[in-house]
Amino acid sequence: MDVDTEIQVHNEQASTSCASGQASASTSSEMKIPQAPVQFEVRQTDTSKGRCLVAVTAIPAKTVIFEEEPFVFSQFAWNKHCGYSACDHCLRPLEIVEANISRLTRNNNFMLPYPESCQTKKNQHEPCPDCLITYCSESCLKTAYQEYHKTLCPGYGDTKHDPMSVLENAWRKIHYPPETTTIFLLVRLLARIIQAPDKQEMVQKILNFSHKSVNEHEKLSHKFLGDQFKDQLIELRSMVSRVIYPDQSPEVHQFLTSEGFQSLIALIGTNAQGVATSAFSAWRRNVETLRLRKKDQEEVDELVEEIYEDMERCTGGEFLDNEGVGLYVKQSSVNHSCDPNAIVKFWNNNFRLSLVSKKNIEPGEEICISYLDECELHRSRHSRQKYLKENYLFTCLCPKCISEGDDPDVTSEEEASEDENDE
Numbered sequence: 095m096d097v098d099t100e101i102q103v104h105n106e107q108a109s110t111s112c113a114s115g116q117a118s119a120s121t122s123s124e125m126k127i128p129q130a131p132v133q134f135e136v137r138q139t140d141t142s143k144g145r146c147l148v149a150v151t152a153i154p155a156k157t158v159i160f161e162e163e164p165f166v167f168s169q170f171a172w173n174k175h176c177g178y179s180a181c182d183h184c185l186r187p188l189e190i191v192e193a194n195i196s197r198l199t200r201n202n203n204f205m206l207p208y209p210e211s212c213q214t215k216k217n218q219h220e221p222c223p224d225c226l227i228t229y230c231s232e233s234c235l236k237t238a239y240q241e242y243h244k245t246l247c248p249g250y251g252d253t254k255h256d257p258m259s260v261l262e263n264a265w266r267k268i269h270y271p272p273e274t275t276t277i278f279l280l281v282r283l284l285a286r287i288i289q290a291p292d293k294q295e296m297v298q299k300i301l302n303f304s305h306k307s308v309n310e311h312e313k314l315s316h317k318f319l320g321d322q323f324k325d326q327l328i329e330l331r332s333m334v335s336r337v338i339y340p341d342q343s344p345e346v347h348q349f350l351t352s353e354g355f356q357s358l359i360a361l362i363g364t365n366a367q368g369v370a371t372s373a374f375s376a377w378r379r380n381v382e383t384l385r386l387r388k389k390d391q392e393e394v395d396e397l398v399e400e401i402y403e404d405m406e407r408c409t410g411g412e413f414l415d416n417e418g419v420g421l422y423v424k425q426s427s428v429n430h431s432c433d434p435n436a437i438v439k440f441w442n443n444n445f446r447l448s449l450v451s452k453k454n455i456e457p458g459e460e461i462c463i464s465y466l467d468e469c470e471l472h473r474s475r476h477s478r479q480k481y482l483k484e485n486y487l488f489t490c491l492c493p494k495c496i497s498e499g500d501d502p503d504v505t506s507e508e509e510a511s512e513d514e515n516d517e
């Protein structure tokens with residue numbers, strides 16, 4: 095563990111209720127597990143690693159370390175555009191499971207067994223009365239309005255020329271699927287400052303997320319946007335200013351200067367967590383809790399496999415879930431390891447995150463997740479370090495990287511063939 099000087103910043107008893115890369119909607123082998131009370135704390139290291147999360151008590155494998163909702167979240171612009179239907183606040187699917195499958199398999203007559211296992215409750219959905227964006231519940235509608243939607247609601251009328259739609263169209267032209275982030279997270283952050291009763295406090299909460307030095311911002315904003323980033327950055331900044339009207343709140347100005355805008359983009363780039371939800375995945379998890387007879391469960395498993403095959407045939411399998419990205423306060427203090435002892439899960443079919451231990455964790459041990467997906471994690475040390483350096487600006491010196499330190503600096507075969515495909 096890389097903690098030389100330890101200053102306790104935060105000490106928390108995890109509640110007993112119920113970067114960091116992309117998530118996919120949980121699969122059936124990821125059933126929710128009971129949460130045991132555990133203790134952890136955020137500590138400051140005196141290395142460039144910054145803060146880290148450390149276990150205070152022993153944490154057995156498969157324990158929920160904490161659960162939390164994001165500080166700010168936004169779904170991807172392409173979701174809505176391609177007919178994906180999710181709550182505009184928490185990403186809970188708004189489609190019933192049959193509609194979800196029909197859309198992705200292009201088979202309109204789809205009938206599923208155990209329809210009562212579908213979680214979608216159409217009768218609870220609430221549209222914004224002004225712009226008709228839909229939420230899964232009155233509670234999401236109210237929270238969105240109180241936190242950011244009052245500032246961002248485009249209202250009725252000329253939806254083509256309102257500043258939000260102009261920004262959305264421009265963003266989609268810059269950032270094709272698979273999206274990895276969205277400008278709307280940044281817009282919601284700024285709207286949160288405008289709507290906060292204590293704006294300075296809100297700015298401070300944003301600046302508490304790990305952020306980089308000035309000369310590192312440009313590298314990260316380049317990653318965020320794609321190749322012709324310079325012109326796009328100026329264009330995006332001016333479009334965001336038209337959505338936000340910075341004159342409403344001087345606290346927002348600092349983030350709309352060239353430097354401030356890039357620093358916010360870099361902050362999002364290094365802290366954001368991908369989230370994915372799906373009505374079909376939720377249905378599968380619920381059916382598993384029915385404890386069906388072996389034969390019935392086997393029939394369900396076969397059906398599920400057929401449906402996935404159809405979905406892959408019709409869509410290419412790349413874009414099955416509702417997707418978005420959020421900033422999480424506690425999760426953003428968790429560092430990366432190529433041999434992580436914890437993992438992020440989304441068991442509630444919305445943006446609520448659970449951090450779960452993968453192994454037994456000793457008191458004093460750092461809790462780490464992987465910022466790489468499963469495929470990337472199995473690549474050579476050189477490929478892993480290259481990805482982390484490019485996307486998070488650090489050289490990973492986790493125990494696995496150190497133990498592979500004598501391996502030659504070779505690019506893994508998978509990465510080399512991906513690079514060829516990209517070209």
Ligand SMILES: C[S@@+](CC[C@H](N)C(=O)[O-])C[C@H]1O[C@@H](n2cnc3c(N)ncnc32)[C@H](O)[C@@H]1O
Pocket residue numbers: 113114142143144145146303304364365425426427428429430431486487488489490491492
């Ligand atoms: C989501 S933050 C993690 C918490 C961060 N250490 C902090 O101080 O808030 C991601 C950033 O933490 C740092 N980081 C994460 N894992 C690291 C590691 N294994 N070694 C060095 N730096 C790491 C990198 O600067 C990265 O961009």
